[in-house]
Amino acid sequence: MFLHVPKSAGTTLRAVFHRALGDQLLWFRNPDSRRPPEPDHPRHTDDLSKLNSPEAWAGVRMVGGHFPAWKLPLALLERRPLLMAVLREPVARVESLYAYIRREEHHALHHELSQRTLLEALDLPQFRRVVPQGQLRFLRTAQRPWHPSMLAPFPVLIGKHEHLPAFVEAAARRTGLPLELADMSANVSPPGYRDSLKQQAGYAEARALIASLTEDEAEFMRSFDQIYEHEAGDMPVVPQRPSRPAGAVAKPAAKATPAPKGPRPDSRPAARPLARADAPPAADAAGTQADAPTEAQAERRAARREARRGARQAERRRLREQGDEPQGGSSP
Numbered sequence: 001m002f003l004h005v006p007k008s009a010g011t012t013l014r015a016v017f018h019r020a021l022g023d024q025l026l027w028f029r030n031p032d033s034r035r036p037p038e039p040d041h042p043r044h045t046d047d048l049s050k051l052n053s054p055e056a057w058a059g060v061r062m063v064g065g066h067f068p069a070w071k072l073p074l075a076l077l078e079r080r081p082l083l084m085a086v087l088r089e090p091v092a093r094v095e096s097l098y099a100y101i102r103r104e105e106h107h108a109l110h111h112e113l114s115q116r117t118l119l120e121a122l123d124l125p126q127f128r129r130v131v132p133q134g135q136l137r138f139l140r141t142a143q144r145p146w147h148p149s150m151l152a153p154f155p156v157l158i159g160k161h162e163h164l165p166a167f168v169e170a171a172a173r174r175t176g177l178p179l180e181l182a183d184m185s186a187n188v189s190p191p192g193y194r195d196s197l198k199q200q201a202g203y204a205e206a207r208a209l210i211a212s213l214t215e216d217e218a219e220f221m222r223s224f225d226q227i228y229e230h231e232a233g234d235m236p237v238v239p240q241r242p243s244r245p246a247g248a249v250a251k252p253a254a255k256a257t258p259a260p261k262g263p264r265p266d267s268r269p270a271a272r273p274l275a276r277a278d279a280p281p282a283a284d285a286a287g288t289q290a291d292a293p294t295e296a297q298a299e300r301r302a303a304r305r306e307a308r309r310g311a312r313q314a315e316r317r318r319l320r321e322q323g324d325e326p327q328g329g330s331s332p
Contacts, residue, residue, distance in 0.1 A: 002064035003085040003138045007096040008161050016168060018042045020177045021061055028065030035106040051076050068138045080232045082174060083154045087135050087221055088161035090214035091207055094131055099193045119202035122209055132213045152233040163226040170227050
């Protein structure tokens with residue numbers, strides 16, 4: 001199984017596998033994709049549930065595409081296939097994904113992002129939700145905290161975008177396929193796109209915010225040099241349940257049975273207890289419900305504060321290196 005993490009050399013590797021496997025490669029295409037398949041695209045399916053039937057595997061040696069491992073049918077997971085993926089430095093991957101969406105007219109978010117800076121794009125829920133653990137969720141689960149032991153039931157091979165030749169060499173060794181990395185230019189962002197990002201307002205803050213949202217990914221990638229791999233363990237294969245995606249609506253609670261109507265023994269309002277002189281005024285109940293931030297809002301605000309702090313520190317370091325820091329120490 002090749003888990004194609006977006007903007008992590010997956011298109012290049014698809015071509016590598018296709019040259020070696022031909023029609024023995026089955027690729028998953030999102031049924032909602034607006035982009036037509038390329039002429040040299042491998043044979044594909046838009047329904048992973050079809051792989052529940054062993055007949056669907058006939059003549060197939062590898063399945064790949066944009067899907068997380070927990071979406072694979074249990075009948076396929078029980079075969080304990082080799083799970084392969086390539087990860088990319090998290091901030092660079094999100095920048096590349098943002099640039100790709102802005103230039104790809106077929107993408108569902110193209111119109112929304114075409115006039116937004118990177119920092120503004122991170123305020124868009126549809127884009128923001130693919131940032132936290134955007135790569136780790138492909139590796140079987142989206143739950144936190146993530147740990148490599150979640151992959152223990154399967155043989156695993158994970159490479160790094162910046163060490164692609166090492167990954168292809170390891171994949172050839174593990175699969176026994178004659179894999180050759182001939183062309184690394186498939187679906188890459190145009191040169192200079194990062195220079196244009198640096199000119200955007202709030203670019204440093206956006207990078208700091210992305211870094212704070214992808215700490216788990218960065219920590220895992222620091223844990224190995226070029227290749228992370230292990231053999232299958234003897235743990236049972238249990239499909240992971242994904243966390244509810246951002247924006248999902250919870251089931252409404254059951255309506256409470258209304259109390260029977262009738263005269264109240266005493267309709268006078270209860271007297272409020274006297275507040276201490278040094279205590280802040282009590283908030284109105286309705287105002288408390290309306291003004292209290294949700295957990296997600298509080299998390300975003302904390303991340304934004306941390307990002308601004310990181311951006312200020314980065315700017316001060318840059319000024320010190322250039323000898324331009326203003327007299328009197330750091331700015332507030």
